[in-house]
Amino acid sequence: MSKNFVRVRFAPSPTGPLHLGGVRTALYNYLFAKKYGGKFILRIEDTDKKRLISNSESYIIETLKWCEIEPDEGVGYGGPYSPYYQSKRQKIYHFYINKLLKKGFAYYAFDTNIDLDRKRKKYNDCGLTFSYNYKNRMELNNSLTMNEKQLDTKLKSCSSYVIRFKIQPGEKFNMYDIIRGNIIAYTNNLDDKILLKSDGSATYHLANTIDDHLMRITHVLRGEEWLPSMAFHILLYRSLGWIPPHFAHLPLILRKDGKGKISKRNLETLNFPIFPIQWKVPDTKIIIPGYRELGYFPEAFVNMLALLGWNPGGKKEIFSLQELINLFSLEKINKSGVYFDIKKANWFNKKYLNKKKEEIFFFLCKELQKRSIQYKKNYLWEIIHLTIDRIHFIHEIWEHTFYFFISPISYEKSFFQKICNIKSISQLENVKKLLYHINKFTDVNYKYFLNKDKDKKRHEIIQLLRFSLVGVLKGIDIFMILKMLGKEKSIQRINKLINKIKDTII
Known part of the structure; x- marks a missing residue:
């Protein structure tokens, strides 16, 4: 790949703190961009207004800074493709939604939630699952079942509507994922997803596709949960006359106890941290500590995270950020989910601890000052050398050395x-x-x-x-x-x- 060709983006939703999976996605995007001399962009995908949480954006930026994987452009960094907030790009989305409507790739749908619930119940009673698709859209309340005059009347009456993408049935097409290889998609299996919500805002699918094209994104590296949407996104690109970027869907990070993937939803059942830095729950006094507050070094955290689904080969496990950049390859990312083990995270921190003896020394000095205890430097250094192999974190040094100073x-x-x-x-x-x-x-x-x-x-x-x-x-x-x-x-x-x-x- 040529210099400055690669452009990747990390596009989180500001609906809460990032967890391990989100940070790993950002890391892989960063490593890939830096390896090829490209650009790493931070975009905030804030289309889901109901779930927005005020301090999420600052949390995202602070996390990337702590991990030392800062973006080259985007929110907080500027750049030639601003604004980098989806909420500020609605006029752009409306321009392209009108193009899709004119080309016949999209249509108005006036079905109410009550109408759709009735349909779902009817299907469910027959042991079927309702899907708004080519099979039944002509039986529903949308512009496909109206003439121009009826549609014009409906729109002028200010009836609530959404705009859906019109899937053309009967097509089989090939897709390629850098990690998973060739994938066959069938349009008969796809539903007519909503592109524009009833409040006039674009859905993630539409906004994400338009933004990636306009911001010249060459590679989309994102979580496995977006794999089912890949076919739909490619159809969107095609309908707008654009060439899709290259896709790579990253494996899930799984709980070692076998209870599914790591998720913020099951935070209370986890016995290990999943946030990189502490999260202050809005409107409460609750503070959930992250890896930073628990004493993990950012280098150790990033090193651990990089190998959570990717391995350059060989037995070596300790890599500097520059080494990770040099070795990184999308083709060597695992297809299957990878298990997270907190003991391994602690092991990584211990490995980096040996490079932090000066920090341990100053921490121990502070502990002694608190207790008005004075000792010679050589004595402290000898104690550190004797005990460093017994600790994983700097803050553990007092617990393992107190008896050298006090009876x-x-x-x-x-x-x-x-x-x-x-x-x-x-x-x-x-x-x-x-x-x-x-x-x-x-x-x-x-x-x-x-x-x-x-x-x-x-x-x-x-x-x-x-x-x-x-x-x-x-x-x-x-x-x-x-x-x-x-x-x-x-x-x-x-x-x-x-x-x-x-x-x-x-």
Whole structure:
């Protein structure tokens, strides 16, 4: 493909926050445009007035900025094909709807909702499904069943109407999807979809087709849910005398529990986030955190999302944005749905964490400042190197390092109850004696002295020691904890636990 030839668009509806599927669609459009030196356009498809939510547009733009996949033109960025809002392009749509009417590709339909409900019920009672199509349109209240005078009278009476596309039956035609290959379509299976609503606004189908042509969109990369509309859109292009763009329909992102696709509708049943950044529900105090607020890095999020349905081949999984651009190929996108696994998302974040040690250092410094704790830089860096493999997020660092800075304030209840006895006190006293006899306090020396101890319950003693130093049965290698704390602080913490046990059993 030649430079500046590719033009793709991301065209979300401002009816709420983007979820994983929407962001992935934007990402694939961005990667494809950048690979071929093309343009990535943001268009807001706000034809559904009833479902518009005020802060959706700013959310969309902020999400793309956080993911570092900003558009080259469109809403918030300007460009030669403005306006990039469908709501501001109604005159354009009316111009082309009149062309379709004159050519006989569209017609007026005056059927009321009550009329159509009756038809649906009648069909349903016979075990059939009603469809407004070539089979029954001549029996319905539309301009196809009227002469010019009747139609003129009907329009002048201000009767409510919609404008429908007139499907020509009996045609079989081939379509090509870059991901799915050749697809055969039959016009007999299509209904006469609405192009213009009763309020005079264009439907998505009409607006989307006109905008893609006028904005010179060369490739339409969109979700699999739009695959059934592909044939209709191609017929629309053809009726207007235009060449359709290339289509690629992306696979669904599925829940790993087998309960269908990821959707905002089943948000409450999910145990993982689906929004890239936090969403503030309008007119409420409800805030739903996104990946950004939960501590995911944008690079890790984008890397994870890119491989959710596409793979360049090979075993490598960590890619910079530029590497993703260089390797991206529509032909390597999966046809079938792909399962989302939050554990894999965490894995990606962990991989990027190793590049964020400076950020971890400053986060840990802030935690210490909150508690008025002072430590030397070298000590902090050594702790970070010891614990970084145990965390997935920067904010987890305190949870995994607190015991290097503060003596246990409390002890994990169930294990403390288990060790509240004279035997535990005796074992802790023996450990204390061992520590006193170590001159050079290193992890190697302590291992040596502990192995010399005749007590056969070595594991039990190590558990007691860890509990006295940390307050819970977790943390890095116990001998490294001893080395970092030093002899004096280690013995102080052992004494503290001994006294706590004594106070409880007396």
